[in-house]
Amino acid sequence: LNVHGYVDANLNASLVPEVLAQSYSYIVVGGGNTGAALAARLSEDTTKTVLLVEAGTSQISNPGVSVPGLAGSTFLSEVDWAFSTTPQANAQGRSVYWPRGKMIGGSSGLNFLAYTRGHKSEYNSIAWLSRDASWSWRNLLPYFKKSESFSTPGPNTENVTREFDASVHGTSGPVAVSYPPYISEQFAGGFFDGLEQEGVPVDIDLSDGASSGVSWSASTQSPENVRQTSDNAYIAPAVSARSNLVVLTSAMATKITWSADKLNGSVVASGINLVATASNTTILTATASSEVILSAGSIQTPQLLELSGVGDSSILNPLGISTVVNLPGVGANLQDHPAIVLVQKLKPGFVTLDGLAGDRLNQALADYAAGSGILTQELSTLAYLTGKQFLTPAEQKQLAKLVLQPSTQLPASQQAQQLLQIAAGAPIIEFLPINTYFGPSAGVANESYISLAACLQHSFSRGSIHISTTNPLTPPAIDAAYLQHPADRYILSRAGKFLRQLAVNSTLTSFVESENEPGLSVETDAEWESWVEGAVRTEYHPVGTAAMSLQNESGVVNSHLQVYGTANVRVADLSILPVHVSAHPQSLAYAIAEKAADLILG
Numbered sequence: 001l002n003v004h005g006y007v008d009a010n011l012n013a014s015l016v017p018e019v020l021a022q023s024y025s026y027i028v029v030g031g032g033n034t035g036a037a038l039a040a041r042l043s044e045d046t047t048k049t050v051l052l053v054e055a056g057t058s059q060i061s062n063p064g065v066s067v068p069g070l071a072g073s074t075f076l077s078e079v080d081w082a083f084s085t086t087p088q089a090n091a092q093g094r095s096v097y098w099p100r101g102k103m104i105g106g107s108s109g110l111n112f113l114a115y116t117r118g119h120k121s122e123y124n125s126i127a128w129l130s131r132d133a134s135w136s137w138r139n140l141l142p143y144f145k146k147s148e149s150f151s152t153p154g155p156n157t158e159n160v161t162r163e164f165d166a167s168v169h170g171t172s173g174p175v176a177v178s179y180p181p182y183i184s185e186q187f188a189g190g191f192f193d194g195l196e197q198e199g200v201p202v203d204i205d206l207s208d209g210a211s212s213g214v215s216w217s218a219s220t221q222s223p224e225n226v227r228q229t230s231d232n233a234y235i236a237p238a239v240s241a242r243s244n245l246v247v248l249t250s251a252m253a254t255k256i257t258w259s260a261d262k263l264n265g266s267v268v269a270s271g272i273n274l275v276a277t278a279s280n281t282t283i284l285t286a287t288a289s290s291e292v293i294l295s296a297g298s299i300q301t302p303q304l305l306e307l308s309g310v311g312d313s314s315i316l317n318p319l320g321i322s323t324v325v326n327l328p329g330v331g332a333n334l335q336d337h338p339a340i341v342l343v344q345k346l347k348p349g350f351v352t353l354d355g356l357a358g359d360r361l362n363q364a365l366a367d368y369a370a371g372s373g374i375l376t377q378e379l380s381t382l383a384y385l386t387g388k389q390f391l392t393p394a395e396q397k398q399l400a401k402l403v404l405q406p407s408t409q410l411p412a413s414q415q416a417q418q419l420l421q422i423a424a425g426a427p428i429i430e431f432l433p434i435n436t437y438f439g440p441s442a443g444v445a446n447e448s449y450i451s452l453a454a455c456l457q458h459s460f461s462r463g464s465i466h467i468s469t470t471n472p473l474t475p476p477a478i479d480a481a482y483l484q485h486p487a488d489r490y491i492l493s494r495a496g497k498f499l500r501q502l503a504v505n506s507t508l509t510s511f512v513e514s515e516n517e518p519g520l521s522v523e524t525d526a527e528w529e530s531w532v533e534g535a536v537r538t539e540y541h542p543v544g545t546a547a548m549s550l551q552n553e554s555g556v557v558n559s560h561l562q563v564y565g566t567a568n569v570r571v572a573d574l575s576i577l578p579v580h581v582s583a584h585p586q587s588l589a590y591a592i593a594e595k596a597a598d599l600i601l602g
């Protein structure tokens with residue numbers, strides 16, 4: 001390519017006509033967790049040319065991105081799309097804030113770095129729902145490993161021995177995965193030991209496809225404690241190695257363009273329209289000779305499909321968009337990991353991120369530069385539990401009845417798979433401690449907190465994401481459908497009760513002074529359920545809005561990630577999951593990128 005490497009549509013506007021004059025084998029839309037990794041892999045075939053289009057910019061040198069303990073500090077900044085849900089019918093009419101990464105690396109640059117994988121039964125469900133065994137746990141594992149460069153745990157602040165299963169880790173992939181050297185004492189001696197005291201087993205490795213119990217979480221950070229994103233791990237090295245890749249930043253795709261002719265009855269994409277984010281008005285066009293791949297994430301991939309005329313015609317036609325492919329599954333099937341957060345005030349003397357400013361922040365940054373201290377850690381201690389591991393026998397019985405309840409939004413085939421996963425021992429809840437006040441308001445100055453999150457791993461509710469206007473700059477309407485199914489409310493409220501018990505009745509008790517949220521006025525089951533309605537929020541893991549399923553089961557893509565009814569459009573991001581996994585899903589975004597590259601180049 002005459003022009004290659006990073007080109008910013010705002011800063012290098014004079015280069016843009018030349019970039020767009022070139023035709024590309026592949027256009028990848030969205031340089032996020034999946035898209036940037038995929039574009040880098042596609043460019044390894046130097047007979048092909050690749051254009052990656054990303055609305056944000058590269059943030060490799062932004063400390064809010066690179067320093068693990070500063071995760072969260074970039075919320076509501078220019079690298080966060082800062083979406084909100086629609087008012088939630090079963091959550092007291094509240095809109096819930098949904099951060100998403102807007103940068104090369106996407107949400108891999110905004111997330112909390114935890115690196116885990118789900119239960120093997122969940123990948124087997126994905127394989128079953130897509131009718132393709134290549135998506136099973138056994139067949140996906142090589143792709144997880146291909147993306148990973150795992151380091152064995154080094155010494156740490158609490159002298160904790162962290163075991164692992166070397167057989168499930170890759171050691172020569174682009175993404176460095178390691179364990180932070182710092183572990184908070186309230187995480188180790190409080191949360192971890194407390195759960196063990198409650199009879200929860202220790203799980204040595206949350207990447208082995210059999211998560212069950214409390215564990216030390218690996219983290220997408222290098223042994224030097226620099227956050228890994230698909231920018232510094234994949235794209236930056238690809239840009240410096242090859243001249244067949246353009247990374248066009250500050251450029252927002254607005255729709256797919258279509259050829260006049262069809263191929264075997266399927267519509268053919270000719271490229272995309274886009275705008276430079278500074279101008280937003282001049283519509284530009286990029287041309288693809290082979291394929292257009294959407295990797296804009298679970299929120300904006302369905303938005304782009306609908307803007308391009310691919311979706312439910314009863315949604316598109318009233319907006320004046322002519323239907324190119326009538327595909328009712330687009331934007332349907334939204335699944336999140338809904339979460340609640342209890343906040344416990346700590347006794348004096350424990351180190352947290354609360355009020356980290358001024359001299360304390362400077363000291364923490366100096367410690368970080370020396371490879372130690374609280375900023376080298378983000379999430380480090382997690383627990384994934386089955387119902388049996390945290391519910392009483394009576395509660396288990398009640399839940400067993402609730403999960404059988406049908407719902408009009410929940411496809412029977414997915415409900416059946418979720419029941420099979422439970423039977424196979426897949427965790428239904430995740431508990432995780434957060435080293436700061438993480439409640440709805442703000443902590444009190446000079447106080448320190450531990451927040452205890454409970455995150456539902458297999459929601460039985462199904463929401464949707466649809467456009468409400470033809471303006472591509474208007475965010476789509478996100479209906480998370482929190483607590484739509486009674487099983488979701490039941491699990492979260494019982495999880496809240498369990499976490500309170502942990503705080504008052506285990507080794508955690510020696511760290512905790514008092515409960516801030518919900519507060520001891522919440523006591524009965526009914527009070528817990530009503531508190532959950534007012535508190536439910538996101539674990540930031542939406543998936544499912546371009547599901548890989550049969551077309552007559554609300555599918556959007558087939559098992560080769562091709563959008564039904566199109567000859568050359570694929571989706572590669574987490575929107576393709578027909579059902580969720582009990583994991584922090586960035587590991588799967590990388591595995592999808594690796595597999596998609598093989599599918600496309602193969």
Ligand SMILES: Cc1cc2nc3c(=O)[nH]c(=O)nc-3n(C[C@H](O)[C@H](O)[C@H](O)COP(=O)(O)OP(=O)(O)OC[C@H]3O[C@@H](n4cnc5c(N)ncnc54)[C@H](O)[C@@H]3O)c2cc1C
Pocket residue numbers: 029030031032033034035053054055056099100101102103104105106107108110111112113114115116251252253254295296297298300301304379539540541542572573574575583584585586587589
């Ligand atoms: C706050 C937060 C914390 C999280 N914590 C963890 C964690 O600890 N561990 C974990 O495993 N997962 C975590 N996650 C989830 C995980 O990061 C995401 O699920 C994953 O990164 C999603 O990958 P993706 O490729 O599907 O989408 P994204 O990474 O979001 O990528 C989408 C990209 O497309 C771009 N884009 C969108 N629309 C357009 C357009 N029209 N034109 C051009 N570009 C466009 C976006 O700017 C973005 O870069 C967290 C997420 C968040 C937000």
